[in-house]
Amino acid sequence: MIYLFGLLAMNHWPIWAQSKPFWLPAPESTTAPVMDRVFYLILAICSFFFLVIVGLMVLFVIRYRRRPGVEPGRTATHHNTLEIVWTVIPLLIVGLIFYKGFAAYMDMQTAPPGCYEIRVSARQWAWQFIYPNGHVDENLHVPVDEPVRLIMTSEDVIHGIAIPAFRVKMDLVPGMYTSTWFRAVRPGTYDLYCTEFCGDDHSDMLALVVVHGPGDFEKWLKDAANFLKTLPPAEAGEMLYRRRGCSQCHSTDGTAGTGPSFLGIYGKTHSMAGGESVVVDDNYIRESILEPQKKIRAGYQPVMATYQGIVSDDDITALIEFIKKLNQDNPTP
Numbered sequence: 105m106i107y108l109f110g111l112l113a114m115n116h117w118p119i120w121a122q123s124k125p126f127w128l129p130a131p132e133s134t135t136a137p138v139m140d141r142v143f144y145l146i147l148a149i150c151s152f153f154f155l156v157i158v159g160l161m162v163l164f165v166i167r168y169r170r171r172p173g174v175e176p177g178r179t180a181t182h183h184n185t186l187e188i189v190w191t192v193i194p195l196l197i198v199g200l201i202f203y204k205g206f207a208a209y210m211d212m213q214t215a216p217p218g219c220y221e222i223r224v225s226a227r228q229w230a231w232q233f234i235y236p237n238g239h240v241d242e243n244l245h246v247p248v249d250e251p252v253r254l255i256m257t258s259e260d261v262i263h264g265i266a267i268p269a270f271r272v273k274m275d276l277v278p279g280m281y282t283s284t285w286f287r288a289v290r291p292g293t294y295d296l297y298c299t300e301f302c303g304d305d306h307s308d309m310l311a312l313v314v315v316h317g318p319g320d321f322e323k324w325l326k327d328a329a330n331f332l333k334t335l336p337p338a339e340a341g342e343m344l345y346r347r348r349g350c351s352q353c354h355s356t357d358g359t360a361g362t363g364p365s366f367l368g369i370y371g372k373t374h375s376m377a378g379g380e381s382v383v384v385d386d387n388y389i390r391e392s393i394l395e396p397q398k399k400i401r402a403g404y405q406p407v408m409a410t411y412q413g414i415v416s417d418d419d420i421t422a423l424i425e426f427i428k429k430l431n432q433d434n435p436t437p
Contacts, residue, residue, distance in 0.1 A: 230349025341426025
């Protein structure tokens with residue numbers, strides 16, 4: 105136990121715990137080992153005192169149980185030495201935990217100079233990662249072995265971004281910016297999710313972190329930013345459907361979700377909450393994207409946020425073509 109505390113105090117950790125943690129994902133960022141040391145420090149302290157206290161409880165229950173012919177003895181009302189010991193030792197332990205935790209937190213919050221900055225916008229129930237060249241993606245793509253700073257905000261309620269493999273977690277608060285940073289140590293694909301309960305589809309607010317190898321990130325970003333020019337409109341619209349979070353609320357298989365399904369709606373007449381009927385055409389789709397509260401489909405709640413200033417005319421055209429293609433691929437009698 106003393107050996108374990110010594111390793112933690114010196115910021116060292118045994119080889120067996122560095123390579124593949126028993127209950128945590130493998131550490132895939134430079135900040136992960138720091139956070140792991142704090143976790144294992146607290147775990148070791150709690151485990152040690154749990155065993156000591158429970159062990160003594162069992163021992164005392166057996167040793168000092170009530171027995172026939174044995175009268176209970178008198179005990180001291182207080183013991184100065186014991187009281188000093190059980191006050192000083194917890195104080196030192198709490199001080200060590202605070203120091204290690206605060207140092208790890210400051211390391212996670214203090215980004216090094218020259219970070220690659222990516223803006224993050226969260227809304228019910230999707231992520232948007234905005235790159236310096238204006239490209240927006242539903243997944244987070246980053247270069248390997250380069251510090252990346254996330255500057256984040258929420259468009260509706262509090263969300264929490266978490267990347268377990270990087271030991272990164274930070275809340276996104278409406279009306280303000282928060283930030284965090286990390287440096288991924290090897291290429292790969294990792295999970296990202298929301299840790300704050302943010303509504304009905306909170307559990308579906310998932311994304312991936314794709315760490316690109318040396319030189320691959322720049323090529324990916326260039327190709328991804330030009331997809332409207334390189335892909336047919338319907339395919340570009342399908343990509344926007346995923347990247348802009350439409351898939352979180354609108355299915356393409358006829359299943360009703362938070363919003364109506366896109367399958368088979370184009371050209372059809374639907375009833376609105378106000379009692380009128382509307383034909384789903386290009387103008388209605390455009391209006392629903394830019395002013396979603398203006399005409400609410402009957403049976404659905406007005407929960408969609410506006411995409412005014414977020415999507416361009418070319419984006420809207422591509423989305424319309426995608427919805428049209430769903431009708432062509434799945435004709436209804």
